[in-house]
Amino acid sequence: MPERPELPVVEYRGTPSPEPNGRSRRRSADRPAAAPGEYVWATPTSGQLGVPFSFCPGCGASVEGPTAFVQELWVSQESVFHVWCPACGFVGNVVPVHRMIGHEAVEGG
Amino acid sequence: MLSKERNERLTRVGKGTPLGELLRRYWYPIAFAHELDDWPVKKVRLLGEDLVLYRDGSGNLGLLHELCPHRRASLVYGPVEEVGIRCGYHGWLFDHTGRCLEQPAEPKEATFKERVTTTAYRVEELGGMLWAYLGPEPAPLLPRYDVFVMDGLRDVGHCVLPVNFMQIMENAVDPTHVEWLHGRYFRFLQERTGAKAGRTFQGRHVKIAFDVFEHGIIKRRLLEGQTEEDDDWKVGHPLVFPYMMRVGGGGAHQMQIRVPIDDETTWFVLYTCHDPGGVELPPHGDRLVTYEIPWLDERGNHIVDYIEGQDIMAWVTQGRIADRTKEHLGKGDAGIAVLRRLVFENIAKVERGEDPLGVIRDPAKNVRIDLPCERNKFGAGDDFIVEWIEGGFARYSPQKDDILALYRRAQEARKVGVGA
Numbered sequence: 001m002p003e004r005p006e007l008p009v010v011e012y013r014g015t016p017s018p019e020p021n022g023r024s025r026r027r028s029a030d031r032p033a034a035a036p037g038e039y040v041w042a043t044p045t046s047g048q049l050g051v052p053f054s055f056c057p058g059c060g061a062s063v064e065g066p067t068a069f070v071q072e073l074w075v076s077q078e079s080v081f082h083v084w085c086p087a088c089g090f091v092g093n094v095v096p097v098h099r100m101i102g103h104e105a106v107e108g109g
Numbered sequence: 110m111l112s113k114e115r116n117e118r119l120t121r122v123g124k125g126t127p128l129g130e131l132l133r134r135y136w137y138p139i140a141f142a143h144e145l146d147d148w149p150v151k152k153v154r155l156l157g158e159d160l161v162l163y164r165d166g167s168g169n170l171g172l173l174h175e176l177c178p179h180r181r182a183s184l185v186y187g188p189v190e191e192v193g194i195r196c197g198y199h200g201w202l203f204d205h206t207g208r209c210l211e212q213p214a215e216p217k218e219a220t221f222k223e224r225v226t227t228t229a230y231r232v233e234e235l236g237g238m239l240w241a242y243l244g245p246e247p248a249p250l251l252p253r254y255d256v257f258v259m260d261g262l263r264d265v266g267h268c269v270l271p272v273n274f275m276q277i278m279e280n281a282v283d284p285t286h287v288e289w290l291h292g293r294y295f296r297f298l299q300e301r302t303g304a305k306a307g308r309t310f311q312g313r314h315v316k317i318a319f320d321v322f323e324h325g326i327i328k329r330r331l332l333e334g335q336t337e338e339d340d341d342w343k344v345g346h347p348l349v350f351p352y353m354m355r356v357g358g359g360g361a362h363q364m365q366i367r368v369p370i371d372d373e374t375t376w377f378v379l380y381t382c383h384d385p386g387g388v389e390l391p392p393h394g395d396r397l398v399t400y401e402i403p404w405l406d407e408r409g410n411h412i413v414d415y416i417e418g419q420d421i422m423a424w425v426t427q428g429r430i431a432d433r434t435k436e437h438l439g440k441g442d443a444g445i446a447v448l449r450r451l452v453f454e455n456i457a458k459v460e461r462g463e464d465p466l467g468v469i470r471d472p473a474k475n476v477r478i479d480l481p482c483e484r485n486k487f488g489a490g491d492d493f494i495v496e497w498i499e500g501g502f503a504r505y506s507p508q509k510d511d512i513l514a515l516y517r518r519a520q521e522a523r524k525v526g527v528g529a
Contacts, residue, residue, distance in 0.1 A: 066114035067127075069453035071446045073438045082446045086457045091450065 051081060058090030111433040111449070119452055120273045120430050122369045123157040127456045132156055132351060133244035134465050136251045137368050138378065139172070139232075140239045141265070143396045150194065152185040156243055157371040162232065166191035170232040171205030172241050178227050179212075203227055236380070237263065237397035249468045250475045256355065256364040258477050261384035262391060262515060265399040266502040270377050270421060273430045274352060274369040275452075277377065280420060281354040281365070282444030284317045284330040290419045295500075304414040307496035309487045316342075319444045324467050325350035326447060327481060340483035347480050350451065350467045358486025359494035360385030360519065373429040377402075379417065379502055383512055385494075385519035387526070391511060402502045416501040491520055 051070050056063050063070055069084040081094040111119070123129045139153045145164040152175065153160045159175040161184040171194060175183050182198040189195075193204040195211075201222075202211035207229030209222040231242045236257030242248045270277075280286065287310055295306035312332035320327045329345035337343060348354050354365040361383055368376040379402070384390065404421045406412055411422040438445060455465035469475050486493045494516050503509055 066112070066118050067453070067457065069115070069450050070112075071438065071449055072110050073440060073442060073446060075440045082450065084450045084453055086453070 052079075052096050053081070053094060056083070056085035056088060056090050057092065057094060058085055059088035061085055061087035110436055110438075113434050115453075116430070116433045118456070119433070119449055120275050121372055122274070123372065127460070128452065129156060131452070131456045131459045131465055132369060134249065134459060134468055135244075135351065136233070136240045136242045136249075137352070138238040138366060138376075139241045139368070141397055141399050142234050142237050142239055143399075145170075145239070146396075149189045150185055150187070152183075153241075154370045154374075155241060156369055158243065160230070160241075161185050161194065162239065162241075163189050163194045165189045165193055165205070169193075169205045170234070170239065171203075172230040172232045173203060173205075173207060174228040177201055178209075178225055201225075203229075205229060205232075237265075237395065238380075249464070249470050250472065252467070252469050253475050253477055254349065254353075254355070254364060255477055255479045256362045256380060256382050259362060259382055259384065260390065261362065261382035262508070262512060263397050264381045264383065264503060264506050264508060264512060265378060265397050266381075266402045266417075266505060267376065267378040267399065268402045268404055268421075269370070270375050270404070270425060271373060271429055272375055272424045272427070273373055274367045274375040276424045276427050276431050277367040277375060277420075278348065278352065278354075279445045279448060280424060281348045282319060282326055282328055282448045283442065284328055284444070285314045285441050286423070287330075288313055290423060291416050294413070294419065298414055302414070305500060307416075307500045309493045309496050310416070310500075312487055314441075317441070317444065318342075318345075319447045320345075321447070321451060321466075322347070324478070324480060326444070326451065328444060332487065340485045341487060344481050344483040346482045348448065349480065351455070351465075355480040355482050357381075357482050358484060358497070359491060360484075360516065361494055361497065362482070377421070381503070383515060385516050387522045388515065388518045391515065398506065398508050400505055400507060402505055415504060416497070418502075491516075 051072070054062060054064050062068070063083060063085055067086045071082045073080045073082060078095055083094055084091050118127050121128055122132055133156065137155055139155055140151050140162055144151055145162070150161060150163045153162045153172070161173050161175045163171050165171065166189065169192065173184060173194070175185060177184055177196040177198065179196060179199055179201050182196060184194055184196055187195045187197040190202060193202050193210055195202045200211065200213040201209060203209055207226045209225040209227070212219070212222045215221050231248050233240050233251045235251055235253065240251050291307070291310040295304065295310065298304040299306040314330055315333055316331040318329040324347060326348040327345045328348060329342045331337065331342045335341060346356050352367050352369065355363070356365060357363045361381055363379060363381040366378040366380060368378065370376055402417065404412055404418055411425070412418040413422050451466065458465045464470070495513070498504070498509065498513060503512060506512065
């Protein structure tokens with residue numbers, strides 16, 4: 001078996017395509033924010049968030065099967081999907097962008 | 110969140126499952142060596158397989174499928190012989206390679222016994238523990254990690270927990286839990302019950318990082334008031350893939366071992382070697398000092414006034430196998446994502462016929478494997494070790510006073526050395 005080349009860890013930021021193939025594409029920005037003092041009786045998006053892409057950004061192989069690793073992390077208003085593709089070894093974060101921000105504080109700044 | 114299918118892939122340890130096949134590429138402790146001195150046979154369950162461990166009269170260590178292939182009675186209740194273990198039911202005798210040596214009720218000329226074998230696995234001894242390998246041949250080397258081969262006062266607490274081992278491993282790459290579970294919650298208990306909360310566990314995390322290396326993942330933390338030159342960041346400590354964590358500080362060297370008994374049960378072992386340096390170690394025999402750690406009180410509530418008891422509460426209350434389809438991970442959970450990714454990557458390696466991360470085959474690399482581990486833990490100096498012993502599982506150790514005395518002598522020796 002030839003040795004696999006070391007792949008860089010990259011962050012891919014793309015705009016999600018329009019409506020998904022029947023999958024839920026709830027985004028963090030859609031989540032209703034509770035006003036101060038307001039009770040939140042349920043988190044309607046919990047457990048319903050679908051992965052808003054089907055293919056590896058590195059090679060185009062499907063990442064829908066259980067052998068690929070896709071882990072959602074919630075970071076501020078964004079959903080970050082940490083991806084590992086078994087076909088090409090791509091490791092990266094896919095971040096659907098719903099709103100382009102021009103200026104924001106540098107992280108940790 | 111993680112999909113249901115991926116959660117299954119991440120947690121199922123049985124033979125034939127993706128993770129089960131990965132886990133079968135590593136050695137696991139299954140008993141303390143002295144247990145077989147007390148009684149030469151022990152029932153063992155590992156990775157969902159029921160086994161019998163024994164030492165025969167010739168000193169051979171055997172690990173066989175628990176049930177006799179004859180009429181399926183347990184070999185746990187059979188006598189050991191000069192060579193092998195005999196089934197208590199009809200006397201079939203097996204050696205440690207799984208060969209059937211005798212079938213007393215069969216005619217002498219019968220060749221039946223040559224046609225019968227049982228499943229047998231390799232066993233080796235290291236650090237006062239017996240280790241098993243359940244994977245394909247050729248077996249890799251049993252890793253000689255520093256804690257198991259270094260000199261020092263050994264102290265081993267352990268317990269069996271009703272939880273999948275991966276939950277415990279995820280805790281190993283979750284640095285921020287320390288300031289809350291062992292910090293804020295401990296203070297809360299202190300305010301109401303008088304439980305003594307360690308000051309050294311209260312530091313606020315400014316930054317965390319995770320680096321994959323040849324034995325697993327190095328976890329780093331930068332606490333408020335620290336710089337990147339502090340041990341917690343510069344050195345960190347490792348998750349030893351796939352089921353251990355090396356930790357310590359102030360002269361204590363510990364391997365936290367999480368042995369997957371089956372999908373929903375884990376043997377949690379805290380193997381500690383105390384060597385503060387600068388003082389002579391008290392005499393100790395070859396026999397490990399081992400003791401069970403209590404984690405439930407008489408009413409069935411979790412015992413949470415010590416560090417590991419708090420951890421156990423968190424792991425066990427997540428459920429036997431945590432439902433990761435309902436979790437919500439944030440940026441502070443990056444280490445958990447890295448660990449899960451590493452599991453998936455290494456499952457794929459095994460499926461391709463490659464050795465997974467951390468498997469060692471070169472004897473030159475296995476004389477003694479020194480793992481990176483911070484010494485000045487939480488930047489707390491000598492305070493750390495006292496709080497770690499008083500506020501941790503070692504409070505249950507039968508030699509707790511000896512351990513504390515060892516550190517006191519070392520501190521006094523250092524003071525004298527500095528003053529000289």
